[in-house]
Amino acid sequence: MKQINEIINFFKNITQEQLIDIGIALIIILFFCIFSRVFSYLIIKMFMFKEKDRKKIKNSPFYKPLKALFICAGVYVAILIINPPADILGVCKKVLDISIICIIANGLVNFVDPKKGIVKKLKNDDMPDGNRTVASFTSKILKYVIYIGAGLLILAVFGINPSSLIAGLGVGSAVVALAAQDFVKSLISGFSILSDRPFLVGDWIVVGTDEGEVVEISFRSTKIKTSDNTIVTIQNSVFTTNNVVNWSRMKQRRYLLNIKLPLETNSDKIEKIVNRIKFVLNNTDNVDKDSIQVHFNTIELDGVNIHIFMYTDIVAYAPYLAFRENVNEQILKVLESENVKIAYPGQNVYVHNVEEEEEIQ
Numbered sequence: 483m484k485q486i487n488e489i490i491n492f493f494k495n496i497t498q499e500q501l502i503d504i505g506i507a508l509i510i511i512l513f514f515c516i517f518s519r520v521f522s523y524l525i526i527k528m529f530m531f532k533e534k535d536r537k538k539i540k541n542s543p544f545y546k547p548l549k550a551l552f553i554c555a556g557v558y559v560a561i562l563i564i565n566p567p568a569d570i571l572g573v574c575k576k577v578l579d580i581s582i583i584c585i586i587a588n589g590l591v592n593f594v595d596p597k598k599g600i601v602k603k604l605k606n607d608d609m610p611d612g613n614r615t616v617a618s619f620t621s622k623i624l625k626y627v628i629y630i631g632a633g634l635l636i637l638a639v640f641g642i643n644p645s646s647l648i649a650g651l652g653v654g655s656a657v658v659a660l661a662a663q664d665f666v667k668s669l670i671s672g673f674s675i676l677s678d679r680p681f682l683v684g685d686w687i688v689v690g691t692d693e694g695e696v697v698e699i700s701f702r703s704t705k706i707k708t709s710d711n712t713i714v715t716i717q718n719s720v721f722t723t724n725n726v727v728n729w730s731r732m733k734q735r736r737y738l739l740n741i742k743l744p745l746e747t748n749s750d751k752i753e754k755i756v757n758r759i760k761f762v763l764n765n766t767d768n769v770d771k772d773s774i775q776v777h778f779n780t781i782e783l784d785g786v787n788i789h790i791f792m793y794t795d796i797v798a799y800a801p802y803l804a805f806r807e808n809v810n811e812q813i814l815k816v817l818e819s820e821n822v823k824i825a826y827p828g829q830n831v832y833v834h835n836v837e838e839e840e841e842i843q
Contacts, residue, residue: 507560514556522548543592550585554578579639587632594624623701671718672701680721685730686799689721734770734793735802737809741817742785742825751820752778756788758816766812768794768805785825 526542533539561574676699681687685696687706692714694706703715743752760776763769770793779789790813796802817824 503564507563510560510563511553511556514552514559518549518552518556521552522546543595544589547585547589547592551582554581554585576639580636583632583635583639587628590628591625594621594628671722672699675699675704675718675721680726681728681730685728687729688727689716690724692716729797729799732797734773734795735797737790737792737794737806739790739810739813740779741788741790741813742782743788743817743822744825745781745783745785747786747822751822752786752788755816755820755822758820759788759790759813762812762816763790763792763809766809768796770794 522545523536523539525548526539526545527533530539530542539545558575558578561571561578565571566574675681681696683696683699686694687696692706692708694708694714696704697707697713698705701718703717704721705713705715707713743755756776756778760774763774763776764771773791773793775789775791777789778786780787794802794805796805
């Protein structure tokens with residue numbers, strides 16, 4: 483309140499010389515505002531001297547923060563020219579210091595942001611998926627470190643000693659530790675995911691009752707997109723207590739089919755069907771020819787069973803369904819051409835007629 487009254491009194495008792503100083507100060511601020519773009523561009527150009535595209539230079543993570551810093555510098559010079567009372571000058575310096583801290587923090591956050599800065603450059607290079615995931619994960623941790631550091635510096639501007647503040651929190655450290663148990667557990671699990679790499683961004687995984695494509699791995703949780711395009715957020719600690727099935731790590735998918743033919747099908751017909759199915763599979767694309775197995779497997783009460791087994795290098799789920807459909811159609815065509823129908827479960831029932839038996843006697 484005291485500083486506000488001093489500001490009001492300052493403008494009430496303003497002199498002609500002070501008006502001239504204010505005018506000069508405004509000109510200086512305007513000058514820095516106009517030329518901040520030029521200064522920022524030239525400084526970044528010094529570090530990106532090989533870059534010819536002006537747009538890429540202006541998209542640098544430090545371009546906008548540098549512009550803001552030059553404007554703050556102009557405001558500071560203007561305040562010194564006006565030469566306000568000491569209390570007002572102190573308030574202005576604190577505001578400028580906080581602004582500079584926020585601007586520098588913003589520039590550093592942009593520099594380590596996964597969508598721009600150095601991490602974006604790394605992602606554009608020939609970089610393995612695992613390393614890209616680690617880079618994104620590390621950038622998020624660095625962002626939080628920068629935010630915490632900026633917060634501590636702002637506290638120091640207000641004269642608050644961060645170490646004494648942390649010491650004061652020791653009274654409730656037990657409560658904080660209990661509240662942070664799940665957070666720490668998820669954090670450690672996040673590092674475990676990065677080191678073991680059971681899955682990466684883009685993999686299709688199953689964990690518990692949830693299944694979907696991994697879209698983001700953070701230090702606390704993992705987000706997956708399910709088949710109905712909903713996003714499910716799973717705490718990283720869940721992955722340490724549940725088995726994770728990673729379908730994207732498969733090199734081949736298994737095709738398995740058992741066909742039951744009528745019991746009256748003769749042996750020559752069965753042998754011919756087995757050989758024709760083998761021929762069809764050997765001439766089908768994306769089939770591991772060494773894995774093909776077609777056998778007359780068992781004889782049961784309701785029919786004879788033909789066992790068909792093989793591997794395909796089609797691992798993506800939708801293309802695999804199309805592949806399976808094509809193979810099934812070809813097998814059905816073989817059976818149709820041999821005039822053989824697939825047997826269905828049945829049971830013979832014999833009825834004993836008591837009346838007919840009495841008439842015979």
